[in-house]
């Protein structure tokens with residue numbers, strides 16, 4: 197590695213090249229030996245008790261444990277009191293046992309195939325679970341909190357997550373220099389060299405809103421050390437590396453070598469060494485015996501990020517209801533005015549921005565809001581109530597579509613900025629809006645980690661265009677969708693994914709709703725029955741919430757609901773592009789009045805709803821296509837014949853509200869209309885659910901683009917033709933006559 201910073205080079209010289217720097221005192225040698233005993237005998241114990249179980253042991257790299265413990269001792273002495281760690285499979289159980297100090301019986305009972313799981317969800321294999329533990333550091337006598345983050349098999353994916361959580365802890369504690377909270381990342385040598393997310397994580401290190409002020413990286417390098425067994429204990433390395441493994445088998449264990457050396461030096465006696473070994477073996481045996489008393493497995497005991505004040509002592513939500521998400525007129529006015537002004541004096545903004553702010557002021561005067569103002573209302577009101585809001589992603593400060601402008605730039609003074617959102621109230625929570633590096637995998641992982649630190653924060657990641665989320669697919673598939681099922685951990689991260697077919701070509705059009713919906717776990721074939729609040733209970737049951745809001749007010753409501761809910765679920769929002777400026781896509785302040793709330797479904801409120809028995813067709817849709825449908829219906833003058841209903845929350849599916857609508861328009865045929873291609877979008881998700889609502893008695897016809905391989909055409913005229921064709925079908929009342937379903 198090339199370092200061009202002289203101070204850093206000097207530091208390395210002093211720490212590593214000073215004569216005698218590698219010499220230990222006798223006390224240090226004894227501590228090192230004792231830690232090596234634990235590290236080695238732990239693996240030996242597991243191998244003896246469960247000889248045919250995978251455990252990804254540390255044999256050959258046992259020094260990892262004393263090395264980590266030394267890093268933690270030194271850090272504790274330097275003032276660190278919280279260490280957040282991420283690591284792969286190799287030696288993980290050993291780290292849990294001997295560094296984090298997870299109770300051994302809790303680890304051992306994980307090997308018992310007969311124990312049933314106490315928690316809902318899938319759970320995870322023992323060498324992926326996380327852990328959180330507050331303890332006294334023996335060397336410094338100071339309190340220290342150690343947490344090892346749960347992670348999937350996907351090597352290095354946890355790196356940015358750890359960094360995000362470390363950054364969040366630093367942020368909430370006001371640890372601006374990283375003197376109290378630090379992270380340690382462990383890597384295998386092959387994964388470290390090969391996985392791009394390592395680079396993406398490093399790349400965040402110097403960005404102000406992402407830096408953790410330094411991270412200790414430990415590479416468990418079995419090219420330098422070695423791996424006594426194969427990849428896992430069931431593998432036979434001689435199949436492929438016979439000569440190397442012959443050599444390895446001849447290697448004496450490091451514990452034997454080091455104990456012989458210390459005995460020869462007179463630092464310890466043979467008897468002392470044997471007593472140390474016997475002492476630890478006894479601890480293991482006793483834990484093994486008590487592990488037999490465990491009747492049930494609690495993943496809850498393996499939480500890496502507990503939120504004790506948010507949940508009850510049993511880890512349950514404190515209620516199963518959500519208050520209205522509306523706001524006082526005064527609050528709306530105040531936020532609206534701040535959003536349309538420059539709070540600093542002598543601050544010259546760009547004329548284009550000035551025009552945008554004037555436009556906002558005009559809207560506020562009319563008690564109206566566009567998308568940017570709706571977002572302002574959500575963020576501003578949460579900040580008022582003490583909730584930190586953090587919006588991260590590429591170009592989010594300005595907004596990819598230049599609609600947001602949360603950071604104003606003085607046109608005459610270099611690097612003079614102003615964030616009006618931080619000038620709302622004197623005692624408000626801080627607002628963080630930060631342009632990320634050009635990364636999705638790393639940055640989404642980081643924000644997910646950030647959202648783990650506290651439930652009282654709205655953490656949002658915005659993709660530049662929604663389809664770019666697929667380069668962060670591992671974070672979505674491995675952490676966001678199944679995180680709670682695997683690790684009983686709530687997370688309220690919000691993904692803002694710009695989506696919509698605007699004739700912009702195959703890229704930049706689709707945020708791939710079908711992928712998120714396919715991973716939603718609500719049952720398509722069963723109408724859920726709840727005794728309490730349907731909306732909240734359904735949200736509690738789901739793995740994530742997928743919405744496509746058609747109005748700024750509903751967007752504001754859903755963001756506020758995210759924080760007012762008594763639990764946390766990831767929220768995926770398909771956000772608009774052309775609707776940001778569409779004159780019809782506006783809301784009145786009345787839509788955010790105090791007693792209002794998020795509308796999971798927006799019924800038809802026009803002539804069709806006045807005489808529902810006369811309505812011949814009900815078109816269900818979601819998102820931007822609503823405006824195209826409404827315009828066409830008006831032009832064709834069929835507003836009494838055709839009802840248009842917007843599904844704003846797609847998943848979990850609002851079965852109760854859809855049923856009410858279907859019953860209301862009992863003589864009408866049902867259509868699902870989407871602008872996406874048939875094998876994409878929402879159709880495959882909504883179809884079986886509609887059929888459940890109508891007990892399979894009626895079809896739900898499809899209107900939209902034909903199936904395709906690419907999400908959109910690159911040709912503008914094809915785009916418009918497709919639109920015209922499906923609009924014609926949507927309003928042709930005989931289109932489905934005589935068809936079987």
Ligand SMILES: Cc1ncc(C[n+]2csc(CCOP(=O)(O)OP(=O)(O)O)c2C)c(N)n1
Nearest residue numbers: 286349350351383384385386387388418427
């Ligand atoms: C992203 C990803 N790709 C592939 C794998 C499959 N895999 C598991 S361990 C391993 C080898 C890792 O080698 P190294 O990083 O040197 O660690 P070691 O197991 O040798 O300690 C591979 C390829 C994985 N877990 N994650």
